[in-house]
Amino acid sequence: MTRIPPAALFGLFFTSLYFLMAILAPWIAPYSMTEIVGDVWEPWSADHWIGTDNIGRDLLSRMIYGGRTTIFIATAATMISFTTGSILGFTAAVIGGWVDQVMSRFVDLIMSIPTLIFALVVLSVMPVTLTILILVMGLLDATRVYRLARAVAVDINVMDFVEAAKLRGEGRVWIIFREILPNALSPLVAEMGLRFIFAVLFVSTLSFLGLGVQPPNADWGGIVKENKDGIIYGIAAALVPAVAIATLAISVNLVADWVLNRTTSLKGGRG
Amino acid sequence: MSDALLKVRDLKIGARVYPPGEKPRDIDIVHGVSFDLEKGKVLGLIGESGAGKSTIGLATMAYGRGGVEITGGEVWVNGREILGTSLKDLRQLRGTEVTYVSQSAAASFNPAKKIMEQVIEASIHASKFSKKDAEARAIDLFTRLGLPDPETIGDRYPHQVSGGQLQRCMTALALCPEPDLVVFDEPTTALDVTTQIDVLMAIKKAIRDTGVAALYITHDLAVVAQVSDEIMVLRMGDMVEHGTTDQIINAPKEEYTSDLVSVRSRKHEGKPPSDNPVLTIEHVTARYKGTNFDVLHDVSMELHAGQTLAVVGESGSGKSTTARVMTGLLPAREGQIVFEDRTLSADLKGRARDDLREIQMIYQMADVAMNPRQTVGTIIGRPLEFYFGMRGAEKHKRIDELLDDIEMGAEFKDRYPAELSGGQKQRVCIARALAAKPKVIICDEVTSALDPLVAEDILKLLHNLQKREQVAYLFITHDLATVRAIADSIAVMYQGRVVRYGTKAEVLSPPFDDYTDLLLSSVPEMRLGWLEEVVEHRKMESAGN
Numbered sequence: 001m002t003r004i005p006p007a008a009l010f011g012l013f014f015t016s017l018y019f020l021m022a023i024l025a026p027w028i029a030p031y032s033m034t035e036i037v038g039d040v041w042e043p044w045s046a047d048h049w050i051g052t053d054n055i056g057r058d059l060l061s062r063m064i065y066g067g068r069t070t071i072f073i074a075t076a077a078t079m080i081s082f083t084t085g086s087i088l089g090f091t092a093a094v095i096g097g098w099v100d101q102v103m104s105r106f107v108d109l110i111m112s113i114p115t116l117i118f119a120l121v122v123l124s125v126m127p128v129t130l131t132i133l134i135l136v137m138g139l140l141d142a143t144r145v146y147r148l149a150r151a152v153a154v155d156i157n158v159m160d161f162v163e164a165a166k167l168r169g170e171g172r173v174w175i176i177f178r179e180i181l182p183n184a185l186s187p188l189v190a191e192m193g194l195r196f197i198f199a200v201l202f203v204s205t206l207s208f209l210g211l212g213v214q215p216p217n218a219d220w221g222g223i224v225k226e227n228k229d230g231i232i233y234g235i236a237a238a239l240v241p242a243v244a245i246a247t248l249a250i251s252v253n254l255v256a257d258w259v260l261n262r263t264t265s266l267k268g269g270r271g
Numbered sequence: 272m273s274d275a276l277l278k279v280r281d282l283k284i285g286a287r288v289y290p291p292g293e294k295p296r297d298i299d300i301v302h303g304v305s306f307d308l309e310k311g312k313v314l315g316l317i318g319e320s321g322a323g324k325s326t327i328g329l330a331t332m333a334y335g336r337g338g339v340e341i342t343g344g345e346v347w348v349n350g351r352e353i354l355g356t357s358l359k360d361l362r363q364l365r366g367t368e369v370t371y372v373s374q375s376a377a378a379s380f381n382p383a384k385k386i387m388e389q390v391i392e393a394s395i396h397a398s399k400f401s402k403k404d405a406e407a408r409a410i411d412l413f414t415r416l417g418l419p420d421p422e423t424i425g426d427r428y429p430h431q432v433s434g435g436q437l438q439r440c441m442t443a444l445a446l447c448p449e450p451d452l453v454v455f456d457e458p459t460t461a462l463d464v465t466t467q468i469d470v471l472m473a474i475k476k477a478i479r480d481t482g483v484a485a486l487y488i489t490h491d492l493a494v495v496a497q498v499s500d501e502i503m504v505l506r507m508g509d510m511v512e513h514g515t516t517d518q519i520i521n522a523p524k525e526e527y528t529s530d531l532v533s534v535r536s537r538k539h540e541g542k543p544p545s546d547n548p549v550l551t552i553e554h555v556t557a558r559y560k561g562t563n564f565d566v567l568h569d570v571s572m573e574l575h576a577g578q579t580l581a582v583v584g585e586s587g588s589g590k591s592t593t594a595r596v597m598t599g600l601l602p603a604r605e606g607q608i609v610f611e612d613r614t615l616s617a618d619l620k621g622r623a624r625d626d627l628r629e630i631q632m633i634y635q636m637a638d639v640a641m642n643p644r645q646t647v648g649t650i651i652g653r654p655l656e657f658y659f660g661m662r663g664a665e666k667h668k669r670i671d672e673l674l675d676d677i678e679m680g681a682e683f684k685d686r687y688p689a690e691l692s693g694g695q696k697q698r699v700c701i702a703r704a705l706a707a708k709p710k711v712i713i714c715d716e717v718t719s720a721l722d723p724l725v726a727e728d729i730l731k732l733l734h735n736l737q738k739r740e741q742v743a744y745l746f747i748t749h750d751l752a753t754v755r756a757i758a759d760s761i762a763v764m765y766q767g768r769v770v771r772y773g774t775k776a777e778v779l780s781p782p783f784d785d786y787t788d789l790l791l792s793s794v795p796e797m798r799l800g801w802l803e804e805v806v807e808h809r810k811m812e813s814a815g816n
Contacts, residue, residue, distance in 0.1 A: 160640040166619065167598055168657060168707075169627040182644035 004258070011254025018248050022068040031058040033065040034216045041227075041235045050240055054226050059237055066218035066241065071248075073134055073219070074199035080138025081199075082192060085145025090176045090184070092146075093153035104150070107143045115140050116205065123211045133212060137202055141195055148191050152184040186260055193256025197249045204245055220245050275307040276349060276451055276484050277331060283343035284326050284335065284508075300326050301508040303344065310451070313478060313485045315499030315516070317492055317531070319722035320693075322505040324488045328454040331486065332365045349451060366393035370445035374457040376437040380429040386440050387425025394448040405447065412443040415480060416473040435466035439473050446481055453478075454486045459494060463585035464749065464793040471497060472806055490722065492531050493795035496520050497802040504528050520797060532797060534723045539734070541759045541775035547611075548573035549743050550597070550630070550711050555606035557596050565604070566592050567767045573760075574711055577741040581758035581775075583748060583790065589767040590747045594713045597745070598630055610711075628658045631704035635716035637696035641688040647674075647699050648684035654706040673702040677732065694725035698732065705736065713745045718753060730757055751794040755779075763787050 004012070021028065030049075031037050035057065042052040050059045092100040110118070119136055126132050153176075156162060162179050170179075204221030206212030213219040215226075220241040227237035284301040301323040308314050316324045330341055333353045346353050353364060365371075370393070373379045380389060390412075391405035400408060406425070413421035416439040429437055438458055445453045458474065459467040475498045478485050489495050495502055495516075502519040504511040504527065512525045523529040550573070557567040567589050574580050582590045595601040597608060599619035608615045610629060616622050634640035641650050651670050655661040661669060671681045677698040688696055697717060704712050714733070718726035734757060737744060746757060754761060754775075761778040763771040763786065771778055771787045783791065792805050 160634045160636065161642045163600065164632065164634070164640055164703075167600065167627065167632055168654060169622075169624050170657070178645075179642055183642065 007254050008258035011251040011258065014247050014251035015255050018067055018071060018244070018251075021064050022071040025064045025068040029061040029064040031061040033057070033062055033218050041230055041233075041237060051237060053223070053237055054230060059223075059240060062218040062223055063220075063240060063244065066220045066223050067244065069213055069217060069219040070200060070203055070221070070245075073130070073137070073203045073213070074196055076134045077137035077141060077199045077203070078192060078196045080134065081141035081145050081195060082188070084139065085142035086149040086181075086184075086188060087176070088142070089146040089149025089151075090153045090180055091172070093150045093157050094172055094175055094180070100150075103146075107146050110140070110143050111147075115202070119202070119206065120209070120211060123206065128211060128214060130213075133203070133206070137199055141199065141202075145188075145191065145195065149184065149188065152187055153180050156180050156183050190256050190260040193252050193259075197252055200245060200248060204241075275347075276310045277308040277486075278347035279307075279327075279331070279344070280305050280347075281344040282327065282330060282341070282346065284323065284330060284339060285342040286335075286339045288338075299342075299508060300339065301330075304505070304508075304510050305344075306503060306510075306513060308452070308484050308486065310484055311482045312501065313487055313499045315495035315502040316486060316488045316505060317490065317495050317502060318505035318511075319490060319724065321507065323508040324490075324505055325456050327505070328456055328486055328488050329371070331452065331454060332369045332371065333361055334365070363397065367397040367399060367448040368450055369452045369454065370448065370450040372438075372441050372445045372453060372455045372458045375461050376441040377429065377434060377461075379441060380437065382429050384428075385425065386427055386429060386432070390425065390440065390444045390447050393444075397448060399448050409443060409447055412446055412477070413440075415477055416440075416443055417469065418443075433466075435462050435470050438462060438470050442470075442474055442477060446477055446483065449481070450483060452484045452486070454488070456488045457490070460489065460491070464751070464795075465585055465789055467494075467795075468793045468802070468805060471802060474498065475802065491795065492520070492723075493797045493801075496797060496799060497795065504531065517799060520799065530724060534727050539756050539758070542578055543774060544573065544575045544578065544760060549576045549611060550574040550745075551609045552593075552597060552603075553606050553609065555593075555596055555603045555608070557592060557601055557603045559601065565767065567596065567603075569606070570596075570764075570767075570769055571606075572762050572769065572772065574743040574745055575759070576710065576743055577737060578759040579737065579744040579746050579757050580760045580762060581746045581748060581754040582762045582764060583751060583754055584764035585749060585790075587766075588764040590749075590764055591715055592767075593764070594632070594715055594745065594747060597711075597713060598632060624658065628654075628707045629709050630711045630713065631707050631709040632713045632715065633697070633700050633704050633717050635720055637693065637700050637720070638688060640700050641696065641703075643688055645687075646684065647686050647688070647691070650688075650699060651702045651706050654703060658707055669706070673706055676705065676736065677702045692725075693721055694729060697721065697729055701729075701732065701736070705740070705742075708740075709742060711743045711745065713747070715747045716749070717746075719748065719750060726753075733757070751791060763790065 036055060037058050038048060038052045038056045040052065040054060040056050042048055044051050048058050048060065050063070053059050053062060088103060092103045119140060122136050157180065162175060165175055165179050203212050203219065207219050207221030208225045210225070213222050215222065223241040224238050230237050281303045282301055282305070283299065283303055285297050285299050287295055287297050289295045304327060306314065316327060318324050326339060329335065331346060331348070333341070333346065333356070335341055341354055348364065348369060353361065380386070387406065387409060390409045391402065394400045394405040395402055409425060410421050413424055418424050418436055418439055424432065432440065442458070455474065459470050462470060471494065487495055487498055499516050501514065502516050503513040504519065506527060512519065512523065512528045519528060520532060523532055553571050555567055555570045556565050558565045570593055572580060582593060584590050592601065596603045599615070599617065599622055602617040608617065610626060615626055648670055651673055652666050655666050655669055670684060674681055674683055679695060679698055691699065718729055721729060730753065733744065736742070748754060758775050760774050762769050763778065765786045771784060778787070779791070792808065795801065
């Protein structure tokens with residue numbers, strides 16, 4: 001194995017740090033998420049490492065639990081968008097004809113509506129539960145994945161080895177999963193990092209606007225919202241989740257870049 | 272020696288390679304090649320791919336393609352050493368003193384500019400001629416190169432002329448600034464045989480008329496024999512042999528050279544067809560989806576067990592389309608395809624798995640015919656699983672046998688296609704086709720992307736496998752030398768029709784129809800003076816008509 005470049009190491013470190021925090025939240029958080037343990041907006045101290053929030057809850061605990069929610073929602077939404085988007089995209093490319101036309105035009109239709117507005121409308125008429133939030137985000141994002149997957153698959157679908165598989169009489173499932181998918185993986189993996197980040201930003205935006213994760217549950221967007229008034233008094237509590245969102249976004253991207261580079265060099269591409 | 276136009280001394284060229292998963296390292300592409308070229312002479316550089324021909328050609332302009340670096344030696348042009356001179360001096364040299372004709376004119380011309388503008392660009396840039404003189408010179412060259420409408424052809428855009436014409440325009444471009452040396456880099460390789468001959472003659476005449484010296488790079492010894500005074504044989508960056516054309520062709524000293532000379536001389540006795548063909552296509556007409564004209568008209572042919580039917584013709588004649596109709600990838604509009612005694616569905620989707628198994632296909636480009644993410648074992652093993660339901664040890668035993676059949680060992684099972692050479696890739700494709708135990712294999716230009724000696728081995732392998740398995744081949748090719756070496760029957764196709772069909776002896780003996788005559792006489796033969804003979808013969812024929 002070749003040496004891991006420093007940028008990727010940085011990305012790997014923060015990505016795994018956040019994911020570990022999310023997974024181990026109940027064991028590492030010093031306090032419960034909802035318990036009021038001190039005064040409003042206490043400064044950093046030995047008891048409360050990064051202070052308390054707008055009603056006196058331990059900010060570190062809320063950050064850890066909030067990260068768990070944010071990362072869980074983003075991961076689940078990304079999984080949904082990738083499974084539906086890529087399978088539908090590959091299917092459209094392999095079948096072609098009117099099936100492809102109908103699906104692609106439908107996707108165009110959805111994409112012509114700004115995603116945030118669309119989500120706001122849907123979420124304001126539906127009850128805001130975790131499941132619905134994840135489904136809405138996943139399906140909206142699937143349109144983007146669909147476009148990429150279809151474009152990549154259309155190129156691969158005309159290669160001789162796919163034709164050879166068709167001549168052999170292989171079914172669509174084999175062609176999609178064994179011939180096309182392995183060759184489409186590296187652009188999709190790179191895209192996955194990007195889409196995960198968009199999901200994090202998206203759920204944070206929704207929570208900030210009050211349509212995402214509902215209090216008292218914490219998530220990073222929600223924590224920004226709760227503590228934003230503190231900024232006027234020079235209290236930095238709102239910046240902590242903002243910085244967390246930013247570092248997560250950057251580090252996941254660095255990891256995705258590195259993965260893309262490594263997989264392309266397998267095929268004799270750039271080193 | 273002092274009056275030589277081009278002197279190359281101990282030229283060494285290296286490049287940096289980036290093997291996947293390893294550290295970049297430097298390799299030598301050319302190890303110390305020396306030669307002289309006098310004014311008005313043509314030196315042919317010949318060798319397989321990777322021999323360093325083009326790299327040496329470009330080095331005479333002190334140029335190395337991306338990542339390639341001239342690491343040692345001297346190159347003298349017109350008495351001055353050009354390696355290490357400033358870019359400004361090189362600019363004077365390139366495009367005016369030394370010019371270059373590339374393999375693909377279509378990719379080298381700027382599609383947004385008219386031909387004339389590009390032909391005279393270098394001359395004007397170097398202030399060698401005024402615009403008017405340069406244009407007059409270009410028109411003169413167009414005439415001498417035998418281009419139609421020489422006065423106005425320069426006003427056309429590159430896409431408005433044919434491939435052969437564009438290649439001649441490129442020769443005009445190279446000759447326009449009155450260079451001392453022209454490097455021809457495979458100028459006819461991308462052309463059909465029938466077009467190649469015109470371009471070759473035009474190039475030869477232009478070289479003779481202008482007295483320019485030329486380096487002629489090609490992998491085809493028969494072609495280079497027609498235009499060169501001397502030939503240098505290269506292999507993996509080393510000079511193998513250097514001599515006059517006559518000596519190289521008629522009395523090669525090195526074994527490698529004599530292999531190259533004799534590669535096309537393999538003979539094959541055609542067998543007469545049996546009574547019941549294994550696959551027949553009858554009066555097939557076909558067109559592509561979304562078009563309104565037929566690409567195949569009333570095509571009929573028969574394939575017999577253990578025999579080879581060669582389908583020949585130039586590009587666009589419908590050879591590959593015929594194969595697509597047979598396999599059902601392009602359903603025929605009319606006519607039928609009969610396998611043994613049952614009629615096959617025109618469409619691929621309507622055929623039973625066993626019918627699909629009986630007709631296998633081998634492609635021209637082996638590297639895109641295999642999934643780059645599957646190992647050789649998976650590639651060969653899949654038809655075994657798919658058609659015969661083989662699993663585990665049984666499957667692996669059969670894969671080993673098949674690898675043995677294609678003269679490769681079981682150790683290749685875990686390799687990926689990217690880790691194989693061109694010839695090995697094609698062998699794996701052959702094994703994949705054989706794995707299905709088919710009665711018919713369609714070979715679509717299977718040797719045309721390979722070096723001559725490798726292609727020869729593939730043909731031998733195909734021949735031996737046919738003898739053993741009694742499989743019928745439909746062999747699509749544009750190369751008549753290959754046809755002579757392997758075919759039992761021949762179908763000549765032209766513009767979607769079969770213009771001549773029969774056993775090899777029938778098709779290859781006179782009287783010929785016009786097209787077959789043109790096609791047969793266009794195949795370069797490995798002897799001196801062949802080009803002149805053909806052109807003379809054609810002149811007399813057209814005079815006779």
